[in-house]
Each structure stands twice: as C-alpha cells, then as structure tokens.
Amino acid sequence: MGSFSSVHRMRRSPGWAPAAIHDIPIPDPRTWPAGVRERFHELAGDCGPLDVCIFVFGSTAAFYLQDAVTACGILDIDPSGWHTEDGYPVFQFNSERVEKYSQRLAACGYTVRVIEPEARCKTTAASAARAGVIDIASARRPRIAL
DSSP: OOOOOOOOOOOOOOOOEEEETTTTEEGGGGSHHHHHHHHHHHHOOOOOTTTTEEEEEHHHHHHHHHHHHHHHHHHHHOOOEEEESSSSSSEEEGGGGHHHHHHHHHHHTOEEEEEHHHHHHHHHHHHHHHHOOOOOOHHHOEEEEE
C-alpha cells in the first residue's frame, strides 16, 4: 500500500520585486527616506490607518507616502502626476480635484484631511524676517516636496 503525503515541496520565493498598481511603480516602504517620513508626521500629526492627507500648495495638491499608494489604488490617477524619483511615492494633481478626490475617498471609508503647509511656511518666514534672519531655502522650491 502506498503512502500519500500532503507535504508539498517548499520553494524559495523570488527576491523582493518592486510593487506596482496599474503599472505605476511603488518603492519599497522600508526604503522611504526617514527625513521625509518625519516631515510627513510633523505636518500631518498622528494618522490612523483610515486617515488620508492631501497637501495643497496653491494650484497644486499632492498625496505623499502611504497616502499616495492609497490614492493610486482607489482613484483614477494620471500617471504623469506620479513620482518616485526621491525614493518615495508622490501623486501630484491640480488642486481643483481635491473635493472630488476627497468625496471618493470618503465614500470608501477614509477620513480626508486637507493640509496647507505653505500657510505654516509663511508664518515661519514672517517670524524669521522679524528676527532678522533670511530663509533662503524658501526662495527656491523646484518641486513640491515634503
């Protein structure tokens, strides 16, 4: 009488490969820069798993880090607004779409927080001007980034 075994031959899983949603690359979260994650936390505060932040910079808005990945999975996004060059995901779009995106995310059970960091920067720059310090970093901003 033959013996049957339910033990399957173990196969090694292939090494980590970059993730993607709809052909949009997503860098490994373990490699996202610590400084960017700290700045995100500083601006957004404590966020739960169902909180999503939209950062508004005048006529442009953006999702960063895990919120960009969430947006990518739920919203119809334009791939030209997706950036990962700095090692973390960013989805930039026209700020006119904030309300539409917020409604869609809310319908999926997310709490959307709209943050305007420029208002904080202006206050800081005004305080610095009164103190006689010139903030040259605020004068050049080639890309919107945390």
